[in-house]
Amino acid sequence: MLLEVRGLDVRYGRTHAVRSVDLDLAEGEIVTVLGANGAGKTSLLRALQGAVRAADGSIRFAGEDLTHASPADRVRRGMMLVPEGRQIFVSMTVHENLMMGAYLRSDGDWMRDLKEVYDRFPNLAERRDMKASVLSGGEQQMLAIGRALVSRPRLIMLDEPSLGLSPLFVNNLFELIRELNRGGISILLVEQNTAMALETASRGYVLELGRVVLADTAEALAGDPALAAAYLGGHAAAPAAIQTL
Amino acid sequence: MLLLQQLLNGVMLGSVYVTVAVAFTLTIGVLNFLNFTIPTLFMLSGMGAWALTKWGLPLVHTPPFPWPMALLFAIVVTICASLVVERFTFRYMKTKYGDATEHAIPLVSSLGFLLIIENLMRIGYGTEAQRIAAFDWDNTITVGGLFLRVPQLVSLLLALLLVAGLNWVLKHSRIGRGLRAIAENPDAANILGVDSRRLVPVIFTLTGVLCGLAGILFAINYGEVSPTMGEDIGSKAIAGMVIGGLGSIWGAVLGGLIIGIAEMLTIHFFGADTVQVAVWGLLLIALFVRPQGLLGHHSIGKGKL
Ligand SMILES: Nc1ncnc2c1ncn2[C@@H]1O[C@H](COP(=O)(O)OP(=O)(O)OP(=O)(O)O)[C@@H](O)[C@H]1O
Ligand SMILES: [Mg+2]
Numbered sequence: 001m002l003l004e005v006r007g008l009d010v011r012y013g014r015t016h017a018v019r020s021v022d023l024d025l026a027e028g029e030i031v032t033v034l035g036a037n038g039a040g041k042t043s044l045l046r047a048l049q050g051a052v053r054a055a056d057g058s059i060r061f062a063g064e065d066l067t068h069a070s071p072a073d074r075v076r077r078g079m080m081l082v083p084e085g086r087q088i089f090v091s092m093t094v095h096e097n098l099m100m101g102a103y104l105r106s107d108g109d110w111m112r113d114l115k116e117v118y119d120r121f122p123n124l125a126e127r128r129d130m131k132a133s134v135l136s137g138g139e140q141q142m143l144a145i146g147r148a149l150v151s152r153p154r155l156i157m158l159d160e161p162s163l164g165l166s167p168l169f170v171n172n173l174f175e176l177i178r179e180l181n182r183g184g185i186s187i188l189l190v191e192q193n194t195a196m197a198l199e200t201a202s203r204g205y206v207l208e209l210g211r212v213v214l215a216d217t218a219e220a221l222a223g224d225p226a227l228a229a230a231y232l233g234g235h236a237a238a239p240a241a242i243q244t245l
Numbered sequence: 246m247l248l249l250q251q252l253l254n255g256v257m258l259g260s261v262y263v264t265v266a267v268a269f270t271l272t273i274g275v276l277n278f279l280n281f282t283i284p285t286l287f288m289l290s291g292m293g294a295w296a297l298t299k300w301g302l303p304l305v306h307t308p309p310f311p312w313p314m315a316l317l318f319a320i321v322v323t324i325c326a327s328l329v330v331e332r333f334t335f336r337y338m339k340t341k342y343g344d345a346t347e348h349a350i351p352l353v354s355s356l357g358f359l360l361i362i363e364n365l366m367r368i369g370y371g372t373e374a375q376r377i378a379a380f381d382w383d384n385t386i387t388v389g390g391l392f393l394r395v396p397q398l399v400s401l402l403l404a405l406l407l408v409a410g411l412n413w414v415l416k417h418s419r420i421g422r423g424l425r426a427i428a429e430n431p432d433a434a435n436i437l438g439v440d441s442r443r444l445v446p447v448i449f450t451l452t453g454v455l456c457g458l459a460g461i462l463f464a465i466n467y468g469e470v471s472p473t474m475g476e477d478i479g480s481k482a483i484a485g486m487v488i489g490g491l492g493s494i495w496g497a498v499l500g501g502l503i504i505g506i507a508e509m510l511t512i513h514f515f516g517a518d519t520v521q522v523a524v525w526g527l528l529l530i531a532l533f534v535r536p537q538g539l540l541g542h543h544s545i546g547k548g549k550l
Contacts, residue, residue, distance in 0.1 A: 072439075089425070089429050092426075103438055
């Protein structure tokens with residue numbers, strides 16, 4: 001397994017956001033994590049990247065125990081989170097944002113990876129020296145993913161990448177995710193767009209109040225009425241998304 | 246002619262404010278933290294330079310230092326003091342509560358450091374202003390009827406050079422990008438592997454360099470230091486920083502110079518008693534007219550580099 005999570009707990013004071021989560025991801029896999037608002041998806045990803053502390057449990061990546069490692073150590077070993085809401089640096093240029101992805105790279109090859117990102121996203125190449133604040137929402141998402149790619153990750157964790165994008169752009173985004181995966185990058189995908197996520201992933205986990213309530217292949221989950229149930233009490237758009245499955 | 250001379254003096258005086266204002270800007274811009282120890286570090290450097298030329302190191306009783314060595318040593322001491330402050334205000338809070346910026350505690354504990362260091366100085370060396378004999382040489386040159394003091398000229402150039410260098414580092418180096426990333430979005434920076442525990446001491450080292458330099462420049466220029474020399478400079482540097490634009494380094498430069506010139510012109514026209522009124526009046530007017538400052542793009546409270 002590339003990623004092995006066992007009994008992971010995340011707490012914020014009295015809030016118990018992630019409860020004893022077990023999760024596996026094999027090298028080359030696309031795995032999705034679904035759940036209603038507040039289910040603990042973001043907390044799970046942030047704990048995996050080390051942005052919040054794991055209150056309990058263990059995280060192994062590529063055979064190493066990284067439960068207590070700093071985010072920097074996790075980045076060096078090939079984990080990279082594309083955070084919810086993109087979190088690009090709007091006061092920096094597009095180019096500087098991409099260079100932030102290479103912040104820890106000490107090998108000389110990052111320039112080549114950066115060029116590859118420009119080849120992949122010509123829009124970003126055109127706006128190279130502009131402030132990232134002028135980019136459209138879709139371009140910002142490309143920038144956030146591009147920034148992650150420059151770190152040359154083995155695993156990319158995407159937190160609701162389709163949020164706020166037009167339907168056309170959402171299609172492109174999922175196509176991009178499949179393409180990156182074919183290129184050898186493993187993907188952990190958190191999504192509210194359950195239909196698209198289950199089409200793209202091979203397996204999925206469903207979180208409810210911080211707990212894994214379902215874990216199955218994507219096909220099985222797509223037909224499971226329990227998935228819809230997990231979204232009841234979630235946000236209003238979710239049941240509609242389920243019906244389109 | 247006299248007016249021109251005063252303008253020139255104002256620019257020279259301003260160079261001390263510039264250096265201190267840039268130190269404030271750096272910590273506010275990156276860490277969102279008003280470091281109250283900055284005026285004390287400035288004083289520590291000036292007093293240190295004096296004590297070293299006169300007495301040598303305290304406690305171990307070395308002979309007095311020759312002045313170039315004393316100046317260098319004063320800067321080193323100031324940098325060390327700044328790192329001690331970092332250790333016990335910022336880092337302590339960060340490791341204890343995860344985020345130092347959300348708490349008023351570093352602010353208050355930096356205020357504590359200010360009072361402690363200042364009072365230690367008073368206990369050790371008394372409260373009077375001290376003349377530094379080493380700087381009692383004649384160092385004026387005349388250019389076109391205007392008097393220029395060489396150390397002042399050197400300090401202005403050094404200050405501008407230092408700020409230009411700092412600006413370059415922030416814009417074009419990896420460390421600079423890391424610092425700007427922390428300034429804009431500490432959480433995103435953290436996720437990308439920017440380790441603030443390693444970068445924050447860089448900020449405090451730079452603060453030490455800036456304050457140390459400002460302190461010895463002040464000592465050389467006026468040949469006189471005292472344990473209270475930081476108070477006045479500190480408040481004027483803050484005023485300069487706000488007028489120039491919070492979070493903008495060149496804004497701090499401009500603001501510092503403006504305060505220096507305003508001070509000299511006020512003395513020229515109205516006498517020394519009115520300086521405080523003029524400086525703070527200027528600040529209030531500036532805040533009404535342009536709250537984001539002359540070169541700042543954000544309004545007060547969102548200091549970002
Ligand atoms: N920094 C925080 N401090 C305190 N509580 C938090 C914090 N972040 C999240 N929580 C709480 O933890 C729980 C899980 O939140 P989380 O953001 O992980 O959910 P999510 O599944 O990502 O939701 P969404 O779909 O809205 O993004 C929620 O109850 C939330 O209020
Ligand atoms: Mg979330």
